[in-house]
Amino acid sequence: MEEIKQDIKQPQKASETKTDEVVVELKDIKKAFGSKVVLKKVSLTLKRGENLVILGRSGQGKSVAIKGIVGMLTPDEGSLKVFGDEVANMDEKQLKTLRTKVGFLFQSGALYDSMSVRENLEFPLTRVLKIHDQQDLDKRVEEVLSSVGLKDAIDKMPSDLSGGMRKRVGLARTLILKPEIMLYDEPTTGLDPITSREISELILEMQKKYKTSSIIITHDMECAKITSDRLIVLNDGEFVAEGTYQELEKSDKEFIRSFFK
Amino acid sequence: MAEVAEQEIPWWKKWLEETGEQVSFLSGFFRNLFSGGFEWSEFVRQCYEIGYKSFTLVGITSFIMGVVLTLQSRPTLVKFGANSMLPLMVCVSIIREIGPVITAIICAGKISSGIGAELGSMKVTEQIDAMEVSGANPMQYLVVTRILATTLMIPLLTLMGDVLGLFGGFLAVNLSDHMSWMLYFNKCVNSVGFTDLLPAIIKTVFFGFAVGFIGCYKGYNSNKGTESVGIAANSAVVSASLWIFFLDVVAVQITQLLFY
Ligand SMILES: Nc1ncnc2c1ncn2[C@@H]1O[C@H](COP(=O)(O)OP(=O)(O)OP(=O)(O)O)[C@@H](O)[C@H]1O
Numbered sequence: 319m320e321e322i323k324q325d326i327k328q329p330q331k332a333s334e335t336k337t338d339e340v341v342v343e344l345k346d347i348k349k350a351f352g353s354k355v356v357l358k359k360v361s362l363t364l365k366r367g368e369n370l371v372i373l374g375r376s377g378q379g380k381s382v383a384i385k386g387i388v389g390m391l392t393p394d395e396g397s398l399k400v401f402g403d404e405v406a407n408m409d410e411k412q413l414k415t416l417r418t419k420v421g422f423l424f425q426s427g428a429l430y431d432s433m434s435v436r437e438n439l440e441f442p443l444t445r446v447l448k449i450h451d452q453q454d455l456d457k458r459v460e461e462v463l464s465s466v467g468l469k470d471a472i473d474k475m476p477s478d479l480s481g482g483m484r485k486r487v488g489l490a491r492t493l494i495l496k497p498e499i500m501l502y503d504e505p506t507t508g509l510d511p512i513t514s515r516e517i518s519e520l521i522l523e524m525q526k527k528y529k530t531s532s533i534i535i536t537h538d539m540e541c542a543k544i545t546s547d548r549l550i551v552l553n554d555g556e557f558v559a560e561g562t563y564q565e566l567e568k569s570d571k572e573f574i575r576s577f578f579k
Numbered sequence: 580m581a582e583v584a585e586q587e588i589p590w591w592k593k594w595l596e597e598t599g600e601q602v603s604f605l606s607g608f609f610r611n612l613f614s615g616g617f618e619w620s621e622f623v624r625q626c627y628e629i630g631y632k633s634f635t636l637v638g639i640t641s642f643i644m645g646v647v648l649t650l651q652s653r654p655t656l657v658k659f660g661a662n663s664m665l666p667l668m669v670c671v672s673i674i675r676e677i678g679p680v681i682t683a684i685i686c687a688g689k690i691s692s693g694i695g696a697e698l699g700s701m702k703v704t705e706q707i708d709a710m711e712v713s714g715a716n717p718m719q720y721l722v723v724t725r726i727l728a729t730t731l732m733i734p735l736l737t738l739m740g741d742v743l744g745l746f747g748g749f750l751a752v753n754l755s756d757h758m759s760w761m762l763y764f765n766k767c768v769n770s771v772g773f774t775d776l777l778p779a780i781i782k783t784v785f786f787g788f789a790v791g792f793i794g795c796y797k798g799y800n801s802n803k804g805t806e807s808v809g810i811a812a813n814s815a816v817v818s819a820s821l822w823i824f825f826l827d828v829v830a831v832q833i834t835q836l837l838f839y
Pocket residue numbers: 351356374375376377378379380381382383425
């Protein structure tokens with residue numbers, strides 16, 4: 319953590335981890351709920367090792383767009399490929415394999431509230447990686463908890479945690495599987511500026527350490543500034559702008575610039 | 580276009596759709612049941628929770644039913660000079676019908692709604708989605724364990740309720756006549772045969788399954804939004820109770836066909 323904080327003082331992109339291999343590809347995705355069209359025609363690519371930030375106002379379908387990547391929602395039209403395979407054509411087994419490689423941080427944290435923090439973190443280890451050696455479990459749990467700075471909370475129940483702590487435990491639970499792709503749904507919303515910055519740093523650290531590719535949905539411009547290699551802006555069911563933080567900040571469109579104020 | 584279509588869905592279509600969903604949920608249950616990776620510790624925890632939660636209520640209610648049934652039947656039997664038949668009557672009614680149905684209805688109210696609310700709130704707070712997306716199996720962990728736990732525990736609760744109901748009957752008999760425990764017990768044992776006990780136990784297994792299945796189905800498939808937790812709990816009680824009566828009618832018919 320310490321070392322990362324140094325980096326942040328002079329924001330330094332981890333672009334060196336970025337490669338040209340495409341891991342996620344959305345092409346002309348359309349999604350409607352009943353008569354309400356949420357995504358009209360959305361295309362994006364995520365390259366290995368890249369941090370892609372999605373901006374957009376509330377209710378524009380940002381969460382819907384990334385839920386398709388893990389097969390939680392099926393698009394009405396268009397193609398959605400992860401690691402080159404069409405998600406809609408996967409059977410149960412392939413989908414399960416995909417899901418172990420893709421981490422999803424829920425907007426709400428989604429901690430299992432009948433389990434303690436330790437049990438929350440052990441759950442994916444015992445169920446997905448089938449690790450049953452208690453020493454190994456303890457080691458992994460402690461490692462990931464200390465990386466989100468919550469070692470003391472290990473035996474607490476989720477109901478005893480603050481909003482920010484829940485989010486960090488949620489993050490830890492996702493990171494513990496060491497996913498190749500991370501999808502962060504508003505990782506810093508509702509947190510104080512200091513914790514927000516810590517989370518953003520952590521995202522950057524993960525990218526460097528494990529070469530994860532990430533899609534980060536956020537309203538927090540500082541988080542976007544720290545983490546992004548590339549940003550895209552979603553509005554009215556379409557992506558209306560794409561570029562680096564510096565490029566979009568100086569965009570000639572008033573609407574795009576308004577995000578940066 | 581789509582909006583019009585949504586409003587015009589007739590009730591029978593919705594009903595068919597829901598039935599279809601239930602059938603696929605049921606097949607999902609069986610698929611997971613036999614796919615290995617059974618969650619033993621969660622199953623044991625659920626058995627304990629379900630048994631422990633309803634133990635007192637089922638016990639007290641069954642005991643009181645035994646007392647009341649005896650007190651109310653007595654005058655009629657005395658009129659025919661048949662008061663020695665009292666233990667037999669109480670025993671047969673409790674074992675065949677009152678014990679199983681009362682226990683199952685109480686469990687529909689307590690357990691089915693509890694499961695509906697629990698899974699409903701897990702759905703609303705995206706916990707079920709999170710489990711699924713992490714590659715774990717929420718059907719296996721949440722649904723299979725709960726349905727099996729109710730299927731096992733409700734017959735056991737019923738047996739316990741039966742015993743307490745009979746004991747209540749014994750006390751009530753002794754309020755007016757004197758009858759030793761041994762005599763009462765003998766009369767009971769002689770009056771209840773295999774054809775009373777076996778169908779009763781088999782039907783409680785189905786009641787238990789219905790209680791767990793409906794609770795899980797309603798909770799697991801509830802909509803997003805806080806009010807849907809309440810809806811899930813509520814509709815779980817209603818459906819589970821209706822299913823219990825329906826199964827009871829079916830069980831009576833089958834028993835009649837087979838044994839009489
Ligand atoms: N499962 C669903 N069923 C029906 N409608 C849905 C569903 N999921 C999302 N929607 C609708 O899709 C729209 C976009 O939702 P989404 O959650 O993607 O917004 P968002 O861009 O993530 O907003 P926020 O920043 O507030 O999280 C909303 O109007 C929502 O009502």
